[in-house]
Amino acid sequence: MNFCYLLNLYGFGGLEIQTILRAKDGLEKGNNSCIVSYPDSRVRKYAENLGFEVILLPKRPKIFNFMNFSLLANIFDRNQVDICIVPKSNLLGSAIIAKKLSKSKPKVIFYQQMQSGINKKDFYHNFIYNNLDGAIVLTEKMRQMILETTKINPVKTFVVPYGVKWQEFLNHKNNIFSNRSSFNLPDDAFIVGCIGRIEPKKGQDTLLEAYKLANLENSKLIFAGSVDDSKYFQKLQDYTKENDLTNRVEFLKFTYEVPRLMSTFDCLVVPSHSETFGMVVLEGMACSLPVIATNSGGIPEIIDNGIDGLLFEPKNVYELANCLKKIYFEIELRNKIAEKGLEKVKIKFDYEKNVNKFFEVCAFIANK
Numbered sequence: 001m002n003f004c005y006l007l008n009l010y011g012f013g014g015l016e017i018q019t020i021l022r023a024k025d026g027l028e029k030g031n032n033s034c035i036v037s038y039p040d041s042r043v044r045k046y047a048e049n050l051g052f053e054v055i056l057l058p059k060r061p062k063i064f065n066f067m068n069f070s071l072l073a074n075i076f077d078r079n080q081v082d083i084c085i086v087p088k089s090n091l092l093g094s095a096i097i098a099k100k101l102s103k104s105k106p107k108v109i110f111y112q113q114m115q116s117g118i119n120k121k122d123f124y125h126n127f128i129y130n131n132l133d134g135a136i137v138l139t140e141k142m143r144q145m146i147l148e149t150t151k152i153n154p155v156k157t158f159v160v161p162y163g164v165k166w167q168e169f170l171n172h173k174n175n176i177f178s179n180r181s182s183f184n185l186p187d188d189a190f191i192v193g194c195i196g197r198i199e200p201k202k203g204q205d206t207l208l209e210a211y212k213l214a215n216l217e218n219s220k221l222i223f224a225g226s227v228d229d230s231k232y233f234q235k236l237q238d239y240t241k242e243n244d245l246t247n248r249v250e251f252l253k254f255t256y257e258v259p260r261l262m263s264t265f266d267c268l269v270v271p272s273h274s275e276t277f278g279m280v281v282l283e284g285m286a287c288s289l290p291v292i293a294t295n296s297g298g299i300p301e302i303i304d305n306g307i308d309g310l311l312f313e314p315k316n317v318y319e320l321a322n323c324l325k326k327i328y329f330e331i332e333l334r335n336k337i338a339e340k341g342l343e344k345v346k347i348k349f350d351y352e353k354n355v356n357k358f359f360e361v362c363a364f365i366a367n368k
Contacts, residue, residue, distance in 0.1 A: 001031040001366060004081040006072075006105065008057050008093050012042035013197075014279060015113045018162065020047050022111070025355045032077050036072065072098035087113060093124075095326050099277045107133035109364050115276045115297065116144050118123055120150045134365040136358065138277045138297040138307040158361045161301075162279055163354030166286035166345045173265035173288055180264045182254070190219040191326060193265035193289075195258065195280055196272065198251075199228040202317065203271030203294065204236055209273075210320035212243050216328045219248065224261060226254040228258045262287045267327045267334070273314045275299055282349050283343035285309070290334045292323045303351075308340035 001199065005023045007016060019041070023033040037043045038054045044054045055075055057068050072094060084106045086095045095108045101189035110132055120129070129152040137143050143157050171242050172179060177187055183192060192211060196202045204223055211221045227233045233251075240249045255261055262268065268284035270293035275281075277298040284291040285308065293299045303309035312319035312324065327334050 001082045001183070001243045001364070002074065002080050003034070004079060004084045005033065005035045005036045006084055006086045006095055006255045007035055007043045008041075008059075008091065009043055009088060010041050011038055012046070014187065015087055017046065018113060019085065019111060020052075021051065022085065022355070022358060023047070024050055026359065027159075028210060029355075029359060032079070034075070034081070036075060038199075043287060049346075051308060067161075069094060070096045071119070071161075073101035076102040076106050078106045080104055082366055084108050085111050087111045089116070089128075092128050092132065096128060105320075109133060109308075109362060109365060110135040112137045112142060112146065113276065113331060115139075115145055116149070118238065119150060125306070130158050131351060132156065133368070134158065136361055138162060139301045141301065142276070156365075160358045161349060161354055162277060162282065163351035164279070164282040164340070164345060165273070165351045166349075167210050169259045169283060169286035170288060170342070172259045175176075175260075176263050179260050183261060185220065185222070185250075188218065191264060192219060192221045192267055192269060192324065193262065194221070194223050194269050194271065195262070195283075196225045196270070197228045198223070198225050198233045198236070200232050201273045202271055205232075205239070205271050206315050206317055206320060207271040208236060208239055208245075208249070209317045210324060211249070212245060212315060213321040214324040214328070216324065219328070221245075221249045222252060223267070224252040224255060230347050234320060258283060259287065260291065265289055267292060267324075268323075269320070270294065270319065270348045271314075278302055281309070282345055285345045285349075288338045288342045290327050290337040291318065291341060293358065302344075303341075306337075308337055308344050310337070 003026050005019055024036055026033045029220050034055055035047045035052050038059050039056050047054050079103055084095050099108055128151040134156045138161050140159055143159050166293055194207055240246055265288045270281055272294055274297040279300055281291055281293050281302050291309040294314045296314050303311055305311040311321045314325050
């Protein structure tokens, strides 16, 4: 089949990366994949680094620009597109109108990777969701939300979670000491890790306070991620200095070597106020780490509390501190959670299995 991935976006994060990876997965499975984006976007750069020739749409000031609709329709026809994958709701109108203008009439699938509770039952959105051929979401909670907030037909909605290449993460555990050395981390310390963008909604301040309260002997807290909010980052640094944690807390820059860094941790904490899905949770479980995460968003659909991870309420410093102490002191519980987490990833969140499911759903929609 011929796929078109509509990514004329300037933002760049997990949503854009995962959508481009589906395009790459499609190529590997014998499908044709074209990516549509803006000329100076990070999407274009990332996709081209993966070997894609990106088809460019000019950036125009109006949201509804019939010139771009016509250009997109021509892209559909020129590439004989069977399926157009749209990862952002604000691009659905462009895809649907371009479909109506095209001769190829591709099926339009909304690949929703961010949850939204906004009511979309007005005239415009009714037109959009009535004309969608299908929607793929990451969690059952997201499916319920899209059914409650739009007029989409329930039989057109499908749940397909992300998957993780757990072998890549697990293999790095065999090199924990050399990996710690490469990141200048001590061999004998208990390392609490947190990976994510430095911004308020990621909850690093909650983890800092909980870590101080837990007071774990011979331990270090490692934050890794790009700084998206410099004032918030300064607040974290000030708290670290004011509470005499400078030698126990370290901030690392963003790294693409996530499996190698994660292998250096003894536990992973995901303190975000809410995560639509929680890819980093899967990565921690794949690395055979005990994971502590917030009981919000899609995370409870990944973690069974007390069995393959620990959950705490968002922003609750005391609950998180207790979770840290449990993982630190109760070695049997720590090992059990790590073992069960890895087992779940292998069964339910294996990358190849879930990618296959994604394209099976696409084929089902295409053939309806």
